[in-house]
Amino acid sequence: MHTAARRSLSSVALTAVFITINHLYSLGPTALILGAVLLLLPTAFLLWFRNTKSEIAFAGYLLMNLWIVAGFGLAKGFWGDLLRLFAGTGLAALSTSFPKPVVGSYGFEASGLLMFIGSLFVAYTAYVLIQTQRAAQVAPARSVGTMAAVLAVLAAAFVWTDKDHWSAPVDGIVRIGVIVPRSGPYAILGGSFLKAVEMAKEDLHSTRYRYELVTVDVGTDPRAARAAIQRAIREDRLDGIVGGISLFGQVTKPLASAARIPHTCVCTVTSIGDGAYNFTNIPTPEAEATLWVREAQRRGIKRVALLSQNYPSIHNHVRALKAEVARAALPISYEQEFGDTVTDFRSLISAARASQPDVYYVEALSPQLDVLARQLSEAGIHNIASVVAPSLSQHPELFEGAWYTDSDLRDFGFKTRFERKYPGMQFATHMMPYAYDDFNLIVQAFERGQNPAVYLRNLTRYEGTAGPITRAPGSGNFQSAPAVWTIRNGKPALYN
Amino acid sequence: MTRRAHSWITISLLIAALLGGAYLIVERNPAPSEADAPSGFMH
Numbered sequence: 001m002h003t004a005a006r007r008s009l010s011s012v013a014l015t016a017v018f019i020t021i022n023h024l025y026s027l028g029p030t031a032l033i034l035g036a037v038l039l040l041l042p043t044a045f046l047l048w049f050r051n052t053k054s055e056i057a058f059a060g061y062l063l064m065n066l067w068i069v070a071g072f073g074l075a076k077g078f079w080g081d082l083l084r085l086f087a088g089t090g091l092a093a094l095s096t097s098f099p100k101p102v103v104g105s106y107g108f109e110a111s112g113l114l115m116f117i118g119s120l121f122v123a124y125t126a127y128v129l130i131q132t133q134r135a136a137q138v139a140p141a142r143s144v145g146t147m148a149a150v151l152a153v154l155a156a157a158f159v160w161t162d163k164d165h166w167s168a169p170v171d172g173i174v175r176i177g178v179i180v181p182r183s184g185p186y187a188i189l190g191g192s193f194l195k196a197v198e199m200a201k202e203d204l205h206s207t208r209y210r211y212e213l214v215t216v217d218v219g220t221d222p223r224a225a226r227a228a229i230q231r232a233i234r235e236d237r238l239d240g241i242v243g244g245i246s247l248f249g250q251v252t253k254p255l256a257s258a259a260r261i262p263h264t265c266v267c268t269v270t271s272i273g274d275g276a277y278n279f280t281n282i283p284t285p286e287a288e289a290t291l292w293v294r295e296a297q298r299r300g301i302k303r304v305a306l307l308s309q310n311y312p313s314i315h316n317h318v319r320a321l322k323a324e325v326a327r328a329a330l331p332i333s334y335e336q337e338f339g340d341t342v343t344d345f346r347s348l349i350s351a352a353r354a355s356q357p358d359v360y361y362v363e364a365l366s367p368q369l370d371v372l373a374r375q376l377s378e379a380g381i382h383n384i385a386s387v388v389a390p391s392l393s394q395h396p397e398l399f400e401g402a403w404y405t406d407s408d409l410r411d412f413g414f415k416t417r418f419e420r421k422y423p424g425m426q427f428a429t430h431m432m433p434y435a436y437d438d439f440n441l442i443v444q445a446f447e448r449g450q451n452p453a454v455y456l457r458n459l460t461r462y463e464g465t466a467g468p469i470t471r472a473p474g475s476g477n478f479q480s481a482p483a484v485w486t487i488r489n490g491k492p493a494l495y496n
Numbered sequence: 497m498t499r500r501a502h503s504w505i506t507i508s509l510l511i512a513a514l515l516g517g518a519y520l521i522v523e524r525n526p527a528p529s530e531a532d533a534p535s536g537f538m539h
Contacts, residue, residue: 103527105527
């Protein structure tokens with residue numbers, strides 16, 4: 001009896017250590033309290049049992065064992081870690097009907113596996129302890145066989161539930177969440193994004209299902225956004241999500257994965273696209289830079305001056321541009337980054353001019369963008385180029401004649417229709433066509449009677465409003481080729 | 497070698513294989529960086 005009890009408690013203690021380590025990743029230091037409970041309670045029960053032979057104490061000890069085996073070993077360790085990691089990865093490699101699993105750090109995954117292995121020892125030693133207590137014979141082969149059968153049933157259930165099945169929408173209505181900010185600094189873009197999706201919905205004719213938009217105003221705070229998105233998924237029973245702005249795409253990603261619904265995002269944080277439930281759709285800074293340099297070379301440009309605002313997304317454009325410019329051996333004659341409080345650019349412009357560039361690369365957010373453009377114009381400088389920025393200017397006439405790269409617009413009539421339908425609403429070329437296409441991608445899946453996430457996993461090319469978008473199998477990022485634009489008669493126009 | 501020793505060697509090898517397999521899967525699927533910044537204009 002003593003040996004069986006000692007072995008059982010040792011297994012519990014060792015497994016409690018693995019459980020604690022594993023939960024440090026999700027609970028932080030609170031996991032130590034969990035570890036203490038898992039270690040001290042069974043010890044107390046067993047000591048109580050040894051001293052009094054109380055059946056309540058023995059039952060308490062076995063219940064703690066059951067909690068460790070069922071809750072941590074089987075549910076978390078086996079199903080949530082081992083099956084997800086090994087079976088999930090294998091199944092996703094075999095068929096796109098299975099999502100690629102989310103993989104954590106090695107410490108997290110390894111402690112999860114050890115949690116499961118430890119629980120097998122807990123189960124076996126508890127079985128030996130029970131048999132010893134009953135003075136019954138221990139049958140190792142039988143107990144191992146029972147455990148193997150339980151694991152096999154769980155594995156079969158995992159394969160069934162891991163697969164994304166097609167199910168027709170309830171009442172024939174497909175509810176698509178439109179997740180964009182309607183207030184704060186992104187309000188203008190968010191409002192336009194919603195209009196582009198509404199336009200896509202109005203353009204639908206003779207569809208098999210009815211499509212409803214559920215707008216979710218995510219505001220400015222990602223934490224409040226999380227609650228609003230969760231509520232929409234749960235209460236409005238969303239079948240898919242179209243979203244924009246990476247800040248909120250990052251919040252939406254785990255929620256869409258948990259709900260197992262597709263989430264298309266006009267986002268440039270590429271890690272949002274996991275190729276399972278989340279997909280991004282927008283040209284990369286590298287694609288913009290490649291085209292920009294090609295156009296600069298075509299124009300015979302030899303020297304470039306860079307004037308850009310200190311802002312994350314602008315950094316990425318400038319970084320990609322500098323790499324491409326270096327590859328093409330185009331010298332940068334002047335480079336200056338400015339903060340978001342600068343309003344007088346005259347000394348900066350003079351210094352840039354002194355470097356005798358052939359073109360001034362300008363990128364900033366409004367209103368500084370327009371202030372800089374006005375001061376360049378006053379200085380008689382009109383050889384301006386950029387990436388995207390002039391299309392978002394409140395005063396595009398200040399950029400008359402400037403050229404820049406932006407998303408292509410295969411169907412230019414889309415822009416015309418949008419501006420006619422929503423006068424005064426800003427048409428952001430790098431966003432609106434993708435919002436329109438993203439909605440249609442989800443619609444196409446339902447109309448074809450396919451699980452929408454599986455449909456997107458299989459889709460490698462789509463002829464969209466902004467031209468063809470392509471995706472490498474397994475990737476979560478749709479790629480598209482940008483185009484060269486210019487400001488003509490005070491408005492953005494495709495250069496060719 | 498006793499049967500018990502055989503069992504322990506088998507169990508140890510299975511555990512090592514599981515942990516090694518997990519290492520390979522984690523290496524091939526690096527977790528995205530928390531610090532990923534938007535790379536496109538205003539996104």
